[in-house]
Amino acid sequence: MKILSNTTSPYARIARIALAEKGFDLSGTRLLNPWGDDPALLDLNPAARVPTLETDAGLPITESLLILLWLEKKVPEPSLLTGPLDLVISQAGLAMGVIDAMANIVTGVMQMDPGWGETRVGLRRRRSIVNGLRRLEADPPTHGPGTPNVAIITAIVALDYLRLRFMDALWVEPTPKLDALRALVADRPAFAATEPYL
Numbered sequence: 580m581k582i583l584s585n586t587t588s589p590y591a592r593i594a595r596i597a598l599a600e601k602g603f604d605l606s607g608t609r610l611l612n613p614w615g616d617d618p619a620l621l622d623l624n625p626a627a628r629v630p631t632l633e634t635d636a637g638l639p640i641t642e643s644l645l646i647l648l649w650l651e652k653k654v655p656e657p658s659l660l661t662g663p664l665d666l667v668i669s670q671a672g673l674a675m676g677v678i679d680a681m682a683n684i685v686t687g688v689m690q691m692d693p694g695w696g697e698t699r700v701g702l703r704r705r706r707s708i709v710n711g712l713r714r715l716e717a718d719p720p721t722h723g724p725g726t727p728n729v730a731i732i733t734a735i736v737a738l739d740y741l742r743l744r745f746m747d748a749l750w751v752e753p754t755p756k757l758d759a760l761r762a763l764v765a766d767r768p769a770f771a772a773t774e775p776y777l
């Protein structure tokens with residue numbers, strides 16, 4: 580098994596954290612720029628996106644949450660779906676909404692126009708980030724003993740990506756409860772080894 584990733588993608592980080600928490604060795608991770616038309620990535624994934632996982636049989640598995648779904652079935656323990664299922668999936672959905680909105684702005688600004696974040700759609704995405712984080716902060720995922728579930732993984736990935744990409748943005752609000760959650764899991768190898776950097 581091999582995973583194609585980069586050092587910033589929140590989607591790739593979700594897959595990498597899930598793999599690491601399930602005990603997979605990530606030392607074979609191939610880092611590349613998904614915007615660079617790398618032939619290895621294009622061969623495996625016509626969407627040319629990370630994360631792209633290649634099974635030992637050479638089959639590509641893509642999409643962060645599908646990778647997590649596949650993993651959950653493949654290696655059931657430790658489960659990433661512990662806790663009250665409806666709440667956990669609902670919270671993970673909130674975090675994914677924040678991640679999608681951030682990734683959308685970053686793509687617009689970096690690949691289209693530096694002012695894209697101020698466009699009508701850019702401002703909608705900003706609203707999604709602010710409102711999504713407010714909801715998560717009001718009722719954050721809880722971390723008991725054991726492996727963090729998908730709600731915690733996606734919330735912390737969202738938080739760290741916010742810090743990476745929107746550190747100085749005046750519209751970013753404090754998130755003390757999410758910060759406290761982050762402190763509980765930050766030292767876990769799966770989280771520490773995948774911290775995003777530019």
Ligand SMILES: N[C@@H](CCC(=O)N[C@@H](CS)C(=O)NCC(=O)O)C(=O)O
Nearest residue numbers: 588589590613628629630642643644
């Ligand atoms: N829905 C996909 C999104 C993956 C994605 O958009 N990855 C970005 C990096 S953050 C990418 O590879 N972008 C390159 C492109 O869109 O061409 C997932 O959940 O894995």
